Amino acid sequence: MVLTADEKALVSSLWCKMNVDEAGAEALGRMLVVYPWTQRFFDHFGDLSSASAVMGNAKVKAHGKKVLNSFSDGLKHLDDLKGTFAHLSELHCDKLHVDPENFRLLGNVLVCVMARHLGPEFTPQAQAAYQKVVAGVANALAHKYH
Amino acid sequence: MSLTKAERTIIASMWGKVSTQADSIGTEALERLFTSYPQTKTYFPHFDLHPGSAQLRAHGSKVVAAVGDAVKSIDNIAGALSKLSELHAYILRVDPVNFKLLSHCLLVTVAARFPADFTAEAHAAWDKFLSVVSSVLTEKYR
Numbered sequence: 001m002v003l004t005a006d007e008k009a010l011v012s013s014l015w016c017k018m019n020v021d022e023a024g025a026e027a028l029g030r031m032l033v034v035y036p037w038t039q040r041f042f043d044h045f046g047d048l049s050s051a052s053a054v055m056g057n058a059k060v061k062a063h064g065k066k067v068l069n070s071f072s073d074g075l076k077h078l079d080d081l082k083g084t085f086a087h088l089s090e091l092h093c094d095k096l097h098v099d100p101e102n103f104r105l106l107g108n109v110l111v112c113v114m115a116r117h118l119g120p121e122f123t124p125q126a127q128a129a130y131q132k133v134v135a136g137v138a139n140a141l142a143h144k145y146h
Numbered sequence: 147m148s149l150t151k152a153e154r155t156i157i158a159s160m161w162g163k164v165s166t167q168a169d170s171i172g173t174e175a176l177e178r179l180f181t182s183y184p185q186t187k188t189y190f191p192h193f194d195l196h197p198g199s200a201q202l203r204a205h206g207s208k209v210v211a212a213v214g215d216a217v218k219s220i221d222n223i224a225g226a227l228s229k230l231s232e233l234h235a236y237i238l239r240v241d242p243v244n245f246k247l248l249s250h251c252l253l254v255t256v257a258a259r260f261p262a263d264f265t266a267e268a269h270a271a272w273d274k275f276l277s278v279v280s281s282v283l284t285e286k287y288r
Contacts, residue, residue, distance in 0.1 A: 033266040034273050051267045108250055112269065115257040122258050124174070124181040124197075127251075131182040 001136035003078055007129040014118060014126055015075055023117065024068025025061035027110045029054050035105050041098060067106075074137055081140035089144035100142035107134030147278060153271040154220050160268055161217045163260055168214065171255050172206030178251040186244055213252070216279050227282050235286035242287065245280035252276060 003011065032039050033051045042048065045059040054060055070088065077084040092098045111130055115122045149157070164171060177197055180187050193201045212230055219226035234240055253272060257264045 030266050030269055034270040051265070051270065055266050111250075112253055112257045112264075115254045116261045116264055119258050119261060122254075124178045127178055127254060128182040 001081075001132050001139070003129060003132055007125075007132065008078060010126055010129050011075065011078070011133055014114070014121070014130075015072070017121075018114065018117060020068050020072050021065040023110070023113050024064035024066070024071075026055075026064070027106060027113045028064030028067060029057070029060050030113065031102075031106050031109045032060065034109065038102055038105065041096070041102075068110075071110075071137060074140070075133070078133065078136070081136045082143050085137065085140040086144055089141050092141055093145045100138065100145065103138035103141050104135075107131075107138050110134060147274065147281075149220065149271070149275060149278065152267075153274060156268050156271040157217060157220065157275050160256070160260070160263055160272065161214065163263060164210075164256060165214060167259065168210045169203065169207045171252075171259065172208070172210035173203050174206070175248065175252045175255045176202055176206045176209065178254055179248050182251065183244075183247045186247060189238070189240055189244075209248075213276075213279065216275075216282075220275075223278055224282050224285070227279065231283050231286050234283045239287075242280070242284045245283060246277075249273070249276035249280060 032042065032048060032054050039048050042060075042063075045057060045063075047053045047057060048060075074081055074084050092100075111127060111134060114130060115127070118126070180190075180195055187195060193199070193205070195202060212227065215226050216223045224231070253269065253276070256272065257269075
């Protein structure tokens with residue numbers, strides 16, 4: 001995945017406008033609501049029985065925050081996502097047993113969350129840059145699977 | 147996969163807002179599709195795809211009008227889109243993967259324009275609805 005210098009600048013400048021903790025909570029929550037089968041990894045999170053239960057769930061929020069802060073670190077290393085996420089890739093394969101398709105689902109939900117927060121500033125060009133980023137991160141997280 | 151009563155209510159109420167900007171939403175969704183997923187342009191070699199082109203606007207309108215038809219006949223989407231389903235199966239033959247891409251771009255467009263209305267429930271209902279529309283449009287493929 002190759003981003004132009006302009007795309008990298010766009011990615012950084014828009015990311016600065018996001019509240020990463022809140023966006024993480026929202027993205028993870030929305031994924032669990034929109035694609036309920038993804039809840040399979042979170043039986044221990046308590047009440048996920050309705051959209052409001054999910055979005056208000058403290059464990060969902062905490063985990064969403066963790067996930068997006070990790071993604072945020074990745075944004076600082078767009079030229080070496082595979083290296084940056086190598087360890088997490090092994091973890092997701094060997095310990096967590098997460099189908100990489102879930103990374104793509106979360107990536108697309110994150111794009112929707114960004115659109116919701118940024119409105120018209122999330123132009124088609126901004127979306128295109130972010131689709132490359134989320135695809136790159138998803139691929140990096142799947143890279144060590146065996 | 148069928149839509150619950152609650153989902154149908156959400157979709158109908160959001161459609162009320164979406165329909166007021168139908169044409170520009172359709173155009174924007176297509177622009178997003180072609181920018182994020184350039185391979186989708188291969189279906190439109192005969193079009194001027196520059197942002198704001200008359201053809202893009204006309205096609206965007208058509209697409210959202212069809213979504214509107216599905217909303218109005220939400221209890222029988224297959225019936226409402228039967229002709230469109232045949233068109234896609236026998237003439238257009240757009241690879242099924244592309245329906246997911248366009249659906250995603252429609253959601254992004256709606257999220258950007260109606261942030262307060264695009265709740266987690268609305269997101270879920272619309273994603274599911276567009277997935278049903280996509281299934282109907284590809285059900286005669288083989």
